[in-house]
Amino acid sequence: MTSTTDDPGTDIDRMRQWIRRWGRLHLEDENVTSLGIGHKEIGGRRTGPVCIQFTVRRKLDPAELESAATRALPEVIAIDAVEVPTDVVERSFVPAYEVVPEAIDDERTRRADPLRPGVSVSHPTVSAGTAGAIVHDRRTGDPVLLSNWHVLQGPDGSIGDEVLQPGTHDDNSGDPRNVVGRLLRSHLGVAGDGAIASLDRRESDPSILGLDVVPEEIGDPELGDRVVKSGRTTGVTHGLVSRIHTIVSLDYDDGKGEQSIGGFEIEPDPRRSDEQVSLSDGGDSGAVWMLKAGNGRTSTVMGGLHFAGADSADGQERALANYASSLRDRLGFSLSPATAEAEAAAQASARGYDPDFLAHPVAVPELTPEHRKDAAEVDGDPLVPYTHFSLVQSSSRRFARFVAWNIDGGRLQRISREGQGFTLDDRLPDEVQAGEDLYRGNDLDRGHLARRADLTWGPTAEAQQANRDSFTFTNIAPQMAQFNQSGRGGVWGEVENSLFEQVEVQQLRVSVIGGPVFDENDREYRGMQLPSTYYKAVYYVVEDELRVQSFLLTQDLHGLERLDFSAFSTYLVSLDEITERTGLTFASADDERSARAGARTEAAPPSLLESTEQIPW
Numbered sequence: 231m232t233s234t235t236d237d238p239g240t241d242i243d244r245m246r247q248w249i250r251r252w253g254r255l256h257l258e259d260e261n262v263t264s265l266g267i268g269h270k271e272i273g274g275r276r277t278g279p280v281c282i283q284f285t286v287r288r289k290l291d292p293a294e295l296e297s298a299a300t301r302a303l304p305e306v307i308a309i310d311a312v313e314v315p316t317d318v319v320e321r322s323f324v325p326a327y328e329v330v331p332e333a334i335d336d337e338r339t340r341r342a343d344p345l346r347p348g349v350s351v352s353h354p355t356v357s358a359g360t361a362g363a364i365v366h367d368r369r370t371g372d373p374v375l376l377s378n379w380h381v382l383q384g385p386d387g388s389i390g391d392e393v394l395q396p397g398t399h400d401d402n403s404g405d406p407r408n409v410v411g412r413l414l415r416s417h418l419g420v421a422g423d424g425a426i427a428s429l430d431r432r433e434s435d436p437s438i439l440g441l442d443v444v445p446e447e448i449g450d451p452e453l454g455d456r457v458v459k460s461g462r463t464t465g466v467t468h469g470l471v472s473r474i475h476t477i478v479s480l481d482y483d484d485g486k487g488e489q490s491i492g493g494f495e496i497e498p499d500p501r502r503s504d505e506q507v508s509l510s511d512g513g514d515s516g517a518v519w520m521l522k523a524g525n526g527r528t529s530t531v532m533g534g535l536h537f538a539g540a541d542s543a544d545g546q547e548r549a550l551a552n553y554a555s556s557l558r559d560r561l562g563f564s565l566s567p568a569t570a571e572a573e574a575a576a577q578a579s580a581r582g583y584d585p586d587f588l589a590h591p592v593a594v595p596e597l598t599p600e601h602r603k604d605a606a607e608v609d610g611d612p613l614v615p616y617t618h619f620s621l622v623q624s625s626s627r628r629f630a631r632f633v634a635w636n637i638d639g640g641r642l643q644r645i646s647r648e649g650q651g652f653t654l655d656d657r658l659p660d661e662v663q664a665g666e667d668l669y670r671g672n673d674l675d676r677g678h679l680a681r682r683a684d685l686t687w688g689p690t691a692e693a694q695q696a697n698r699d700s701f702t703f704t705n706i707a708p709q710m711a712q713f714n715q716s717g718r719g720g721v722w723g724e725v726e727n728s729l730f731e732q733v734e735v736q737q738l739r740v741s742v743i744g745g746p747v748f749d750e751n752d753r754e755y756r757g758m759q760l761p762s763t764y765y766k767a768v769y770y771v772v773e774d775e776l777r778v779q780s781f782l783l784t785q786d787l788h789g790l791e792r793l794d795f796s797a798f799s800t801y802l803v804s805l806d807e808i809t810e811r812t813g814l815t816f817a818s819a820d821d822e823r824s825a826r827a828g829a830r831t832e833a834a835p836p837s838l839l840e841s842t843e844q845i846p847w
Contacts, residue, residue, distance in 0.1 A: 242267055244309045245282050246475040253477040254420075254490050261286045261300040263322050266476025266495060268453065270317040276472060280453070282307060282314055283473060285321035323478050323540040323550060325380050325423075330357045330399050330512040331463055338439065338462050339400040345410055345432045347518065348439030348460035351377060352397030353413070356384040359397060359515040360462040362535055363445050364436035365563040366570035367414065367426065369577055371689030373434055374426045374563065375410065377516030378537050379418040382425035385486050389413050393427040397462075399513070420477065420492040421560045422552030423537040440466040441520065445532040445565050448554045449521055450474075451494055456522040457533055461514030467506045469496035469519070469549060471533075478550055480538055492556065494534060496549040510539045510549045519551045532565070571691035575617065578692050579699065582615025583634040583741075590776040592741045592769045594634045595814035597622065601631060606662040614657070614704065617696035618687070619680045621704055624748065628664040628758055629707050632745035632814060635680040639730050639738035643693040645686040652676055652701050663703045668756055677709030679745055679764075684726055707746050708760050721800040721839045722766075722783045728842035729770060736771040743767045747782075747811045765808045767816055770847075778818060779845060780805050782836070801836040802845065 245267045256262050264285045270278025284303050295302055307314045339358075342349045351361040359381030367374045375382075375393065382393050394401075394408045401408060411428030436444045440460040451457060451471040458468050473495035480491050496519065498509045510517075514536055521531040534551030557563075564570040585593050594613060597605065605612035606623040613620050619635035654663050669676055678700055685696040699705070729740060746761030753760055767780040782801045805818040839845065 241280060241312070241314065242474075244312060245280075245314060248307065248309050248314075249282065249475055249477060256284070256303075257477065257479040257490055259300050261288065261290070262303075262479065263287055264476055264478035264495075266473035268317070268473035268495070270315060271319055278317065279315060281317050283317040283319065285319055285478075287320070287322050289318060289320050321540050321548060323480055323538045323548075325378075325480060325482065325515060325538050338465070339396050341396055341401070341405075341408060343432060344435040345375070345395055345429065346435045346437060346439045348441075348462070350396035350400045350462045350513070351375070351381065351410070351516070352394055352399070353382055353384050353387045353391060354394060354398055355386040356381055357397065358399035358462060358513045360460075360513065360517040360536070361395065362516040362518045363438070363532065363565075364429075364434045365426065365445075365558075365565055366567050368562045368564050368570050368573045371567070371571035371574035371692055373429055373436070373567075374414060375429055375434075376424065376426050376518075376535070376557075376561075376563065378535065379416045379423045379425045380482065380537070381516045382413055382427050383416045385482065387413065389415065395432065397513075415561050417557070417560045418482070418486070418489060418491075420490055421556040422493060422535065423489075423491055424535055424552060424557040424561055426561050426563055438518070438520070441528050443520065443528050443530055445518065445520065446530040447532070448558055448565060449531045449533060450553055450555055451519075451521060451533040455533070456499060456526070457496060457519040458522060458528050459510070459514070459517045459519045459536055461510060461517035461536065463511040463513035464506070464508050467509050468499040468502040469509055470499050471495070472497040472548065476550070478538065491537065491550075491552070493537070493550050493552040496551060497546060509547050510536060514539075518554070519549075567689075568691070571689040574689055575692040575695040578688065579617040579695055580615060582613070582620035583618070584636050585741075587636040587741050588739055588769060588776065589736055589771045589774060592743075592776070592817050594620065594622075595632055595743060595812075595816050597631075598813050601813065605631070606658050608657045614655070616699040616702065616705070617692065618685045619696075619699070619705070621679075621745075623658060623662060623704050625662040627746075627748050627761075628662055629748075629761065630679055630704055630745050631748070632743055632812075633679040633705060634741070634743045635684060637684045637726060637740040637742065638687040639735065639740065641687040642683070643686050643688075643690065645693050645697040647682065647697065647701075650698060650701050652703055652706060655702050655704050658704070664706070664708075664758055665703050668708060668758060674708040676703075676706045679705050679707055680742070681723070681726065684742065707764070708755075709764075721842055722764075722781070722798075724842050725766065725768060725781060725800075725845070728845055729768060729847055732842075732845075733770070733772060733847045736774070739771070741769045743769075743816065745812075749811075763811070765803075765812065767805060767808065769817070777847075778805065779847065780808055780816075781839075782807065782811075800839045802839055803836045807836065 268283040269276040270281045339350045363376045395410045410432040411430045416425035455471045517536045519534045521533045523529045532554045538550040540548045606625045621630040621633040624631045682700040686693040744766035747763040764783045769778045
């Protein structure tokens with residue numbers, strides 16, 4: 231490689247910075263289709279020095295420039311007082327889905343179960359593209375499908391839409407078995423043309439069809455690197471990286487128009503010219519380009535995501551790919567399941583209770599001014615987040631005033647509690663939490679307000695973090711030994727289980743708000759007043775209708791000092807009853823917010839529950 235300095239890498243870095251700063255201004259010229267860093271082409275061959283290479287729709291003589299409303303491109307660009315050569319070649323690009331060849335009935339265009347990268351996939355309004363890779367969502371830790379924006383979404387699509395495999399061009403029957411999941415996130419811009427979709431409806435195999443490798447790392451290709459892809463239309467093809475740090479002007483039509491997309495360029499590998507008719511074709515959009523090792527074998531390093539192709543004046547086709555590293559950061563995915571799960575767990579802990587967890591919003595209860603003044607705060611907020619739950623901690627009573635939690639019944643995991651001790655929350659002062667001193671030397675049970683079994687869902691790392699969070703003393707209250715242990719036959723501990731057993735809950739999702747009822751006459755023990763009554767409101771959706779059932783549990787602690795605990799009772803009550811006892815305002819059909827959401831609650835007198843079968847879900 232020739233260079234204008236002693237360090238070729240320094241030259242490339244200068245060029246990259248220049249392209250980032252000035253590239254899109256040059257793309258405003260309608261004749262300029264792209265610019266990037268490549269070798270100067272002499273006689274159609276890449277034999278010249280590294281330069282900034284422009285591609286144009288048509289190379290023009292100086293006399294033709296003005297009439298064509300374009301301008302001459304510089305032969306040399308001065309960057310930091312260093313002269314960098316340029317090159318101009320004829321080349322135009324189109325998204326690699328615009329013309330999709332007729333479907334051939336093979337393993338790439340048929341329904342694949344498990345789904346593998348390299349097969350046909352699309353949004354219902356898009357013809358067909360390629361399932362690029364199975365990656366892992368850093369927000370949830372779940373495996374997700376990676377492909378292009380113009381494959382999984384397109385100009386007529388929206389986040390949340392269904393994604394199909396095979397794509398519409400290959401199977402337009404409307405067969406519900408073709409749905410693999412829903413569009414989660416997408417991006418179209420300089421960072422790339424990418425999207426990820428859930429895999430809720432299909433098992434997946436991350437090994438790429440035809441390559442039999444699983445991407446494990448992401449690397450940015452360099453000039454001359456050998457790469458290989460596996461696409462829906464052309465199958466396995468081999469290339470050489472011919473330009474890097476490229477920005478291309480691409481026409482997406484239908485309201486999106488011209489877009490500036492970043493990436494790198496690939497030309498056919500001359501060593502494999504006898505094996506492949508074409509480098510890429512319509513329908514290959516979304517395929518990943520994998521880097522090759524020095525021995526020519528496919529490595530486990532993912533370089534980019536195919537999104538466009540072109541034929542140039544020299545008769546040699548080119549392909550364009552986004553940098554996988556840019557899309558990884560923009561879309562929020564990881565190739566490592568462990569990394570994604572750990573980050574998802576941390577994010578879930580920071581988010582806490584999700585009011586939009588159900589199809590209709592369920593807000594946390596509204597505090598009175600007195601409640602707010604009494605609340606212990608973290609970073610100025612009285613709502614303290616944990617994994618899958620949040621709570622408001624009463625400084626004066628040293629217990630949670632309420633805990634709000636989400637349950638994903640379809641993703642619950644069995645997580646062992648062995649070796650897990652109870653801990654104080656170090657974000658809050660010790661003096662506002664009832665710790666181990668309250669429970670030592672008596673028969674008081676450290677009862678979970680948000681049930682541990684309700685919280686341990688999602689990827690393993692997230693479920694394990696929820697398990698640990700559930701043992702924080704802020705989620706604990708003094709209860710009789712039978713109070714919250716469903717295995718001992720109590721109605722209270724079986725409420726959530728009963729709902730899943732008796733009702734077809736939408737998406738198997740439930741939101742619950744519960745806590746102690748603070749009464750000024752609560753008995754004092756070891757310097758604290760101990761609640762004798764607890765409440766719980768269970769929200770769920772059936773046939774797109776938000777419903778809520780609410781409960782009270784009364785506990786008599788008058789025999790505490792003799793350690794003679796009497797029985798407890800669970801009652802079905804109205805939310806009005808809970809509001810009257812707690813002063814909290816809950817989301818219900820009785821207020822305007824929940825009325826708009828369609829919440830239904832039955833205002834009935836309290837009724838004693840002797841079994842869960844009496845609950846009118």
